[in-house]
Amino acid sequence: MALIGQPDVKQAGEVRPEKVTAATQVYGALRQDILKGILKPGQKLQIDQVAARYGAGANPVREALNRLSSEHLVDRHDQRGFFVPQLSLESLRELVKTRCWLESKALEESIANRTQAWEDNIVLAFHRLSRTRIRLPEEGGDNSEWEVRHRAFHNALIAACGSSWLIGFCNEMMDHAERYRYVSMTTTYPRRDSDEEHRLIMEAALDGDVELAKQRLTDQYKLTLRHLEEEQIDGGSE
């Protein structure tokens, strides 16, 4: 129905600042702590403890945990409670394999739909990433800034793929990959030469060389996997 000049239209894009609830805050905090490995794989997330930790009541905590359980960032067992999921080399391999499949496809589509804005964003994201120094353990070892930019770069690559589903799936997997990186961060750091690899991916993408770009992207993931395989990252299961 064409509503000409309707006064208080609720436009789809209207942004009313949504006041965040306690549940949402706990959700965000828990998410970070799980991704960063502060909460250990296998650990039980007891309601009372979590509530105390984040200064919230049992219900908001419970809601947050329920959300996270649907993202597979916590395991839920009825009447038994919530747990931080275990990590394993085997599931990491499956994760990387699937990332290669899906991000390749997303990159391919993105290149097919390339626009000026897409290219610009990639260049920008790369620039920011390459200017972020990797901090070694001696320096405090907080690489969360790098993680954020790293993720932004990979997101920029696939942003034009034309499927919010696919972007969502890739992001979900990025979350989990990030957790593996953080948990093994005690021993492994982002490689110094990753900048160069990212540059190569970017260049192939901007050149419109689909096959080369996909190749370089998946090579990078596989290389990172190999590095992690060399460590024992079986999340405390032994």
Added chain:
Amino acid sequence: MALIGQPDVKQAGEVRPEKVTAATQVYGALRQDILKGILKPGQKLQIDQVAARYGAGANPVREALNRLSSEHLVDRHDQRGFFVPQLSLESLRELVKTRCWLESKALEESIANRTQAWEDNIVLAFHRLSRTRIRLPEEGGDNSEWEVRHRAFHNALIAACGSSWLIGFCNEMMDHAERYRYVSMTTTYPRRDSDEEHRLIMEAALDGDVELAKQRLTDQYKLTLRHLEEEQIDGGSE
């Protein structure tokens, strides 16, 4: 209580049947009602009403809604409540496109990893599907049995792809596709000739003809999309 002759032995390594909580029951019920279109797209899910409907308290309902929100089966707005997501032709197109991409890939991998058991399950699933009659509106129009078997068939095809991530993503999208089918069920029914299409997909897959199988699979999805496009399924947004 104590059922004589049926003592609840706890065998070693036994998988103890998890007693379902109220939250989980509501979750399942809500999920079904949303997928089947009983709860209309765009509709507000008021806590009290939902609680009354399923005979539960506010908290279990809230937990169920939080889980569903992470699956994109309900929209959540802090302090504003929960809603059944809208449907639109545009997002259906994106959904179908993404399904084609991912299920093609999954099918390809499945065929590459084919085993006897995989083939058997496909044959079995096809048999069951083909023996399920489609009920027209006059006959009550409940095609949930068909939906279950239809889904089982497509799952059997991709079961050997080697990635639980990919299988999960495909299933998530199947849920949403199912909702589109149910909502437009007033006018559209599973096509009579879909049996034949499924047979062709199965045959190509069992023959190990990757390209043909993928082609037939995606053709089917695109054909179904075209059928739905001919209807107005824009969930009451106008």
Added chain:
DNA sequence: TAAGGCAAAAATGTAGATTATATCTTCGGT
């Protein structure tokens, strides 16, 4: 018509009751 102000409605959160699970203890048989 537009802004401001209320009151009702609804979402969210708290506290404590209830129920299930896990743990510990006891008892009978070997």
Added chain:
DNA sequence: ACCGAAGATATAATCTACATTTTTGCCTTA
């Protein structure tokens, strides 16, 4: 004494009832 079953206690998850906070709808006023 040792093992396992049965029962009792402690712990923790879950749920209910109600308090608090925010939003929504409506009415008044400029």
